[in-house]
Amino acid sequence: MTTEKIDNVTVSTQANVYFDGKCVSHGITFADGTKKSVGVVLPSTLTFNTGAPEIMECVAGSCEYKLAGSDTWLQSTAGQQFSVPGHSSFEIRVTEAYHYICHFG
Amino acid sequence: MTTEKIDNVTVSTQANVYFDGKCVSHGITFADGTKKSVGVVLPSTLTFNTGAPEIMECVAGSCEYKLAGSDTWLQSTAGQQFSVPGHSSFEIRVTEAYHYICHFG
Structure with a gap:
């Protein structure tokens, strides 16, 4: 099940x-101050570096990813x-648009 | 004054x-059902075609635009x-990222 909307x-x-x-991307902030x-x-x-830990939730399309220190896509x-x-990185390989929600922390 | 956030x-x-x-772009919907x-x-x-009338509000960057039927940028x-x-078009010429809110209707 995908998250189509965020209220x-x-x-x-x-x-x-x-x-x-x-x-x-566009930043969103929840009533409790949480940012995604x-x-x-x-x-x-592409290679992305993280500050805080991240959870990447796919809402449409797809990607392949490889975490720092891993050899596996x-x-x-x-x-x-x-x-x-957090304070790590990942590679991402996209052949069709990968739509996501990024959750921090 | 620019609109930095929409609550x-x-x-x-x-x-x-x-x-x-x-x-x-990402679509947003207000409590009253209004979509932007x-x-x-x-x-x-680029050339954009409109269905409904649109108001393009610039929140950062800039563009030049030329409405259908006009010779003026x-x-x-x-x-x-x-x-x-509505049911028209405009050309838009961007040299630095043009960030916008699109209001419909």
């Missing part, structure tokens, strides 16, 4: 644009998620 | 990707907006 949030109107637009982002990765292979599709430790 | 909305988690990612979108146009020259920067009739 009762404040959305930041200015997008976050990474890697010349290969990744675009909704975004999309377009076809590309794993797939994540709509309704699935994967966790990335 | 109390439902955000659609799947992005709208236009023109191979040169324009990416928040998005970004990356450096490019006009600039729109943060805090400014322009209106596009």
